[in-house]
Amino acid sequence: MAVRKITEYPEAVLGQVGKPVTEFDEALAELCADMYETMYEAEGVGLAAPQIGLNMRLFVMDCEGVKLIAANPEIIAAEGEQSGQEGCLSVGKVPAVVVRANKVTLKAQNEHGEWFEETAEGYAARCFLHETDHCNGKLFIDHLPKMRRDMVVKRFKKEKRW
């Protein structure tokens, strides 16, 4: 296992739609182990492959008791609304309030290629949406009005200079 370097905004891979995962082999299991190690080291609750520079539809998460590997993730149901703080390891964890669906069903494949569905609410649902967005080349700041988005980016760049 190894901690990988986290890709940061505005690196191009973060804005690309990921390629589907097609091989469910030992290499994928090792990659997921590295992603977990990288996520825990950075004290995050989710990490998607583009965040370690890989253009793949894959994420890992461990958020409020929901721990899973999701390859080729899709959000198949979403209801309600929540408004809460969100941040991203690729944007220096600078927080911003993002409105999201409150109850979300994720459909994805595990590391063996088996399809599953998982429904979560609140923060874990937010994590499903945030990480699936990463697989589609979208960041949480893309959900913000331009002025608030610019503020997050400005603060991130300022902190980076330290």
Ligand code: NI
């Ligand atoms: Ni993120």
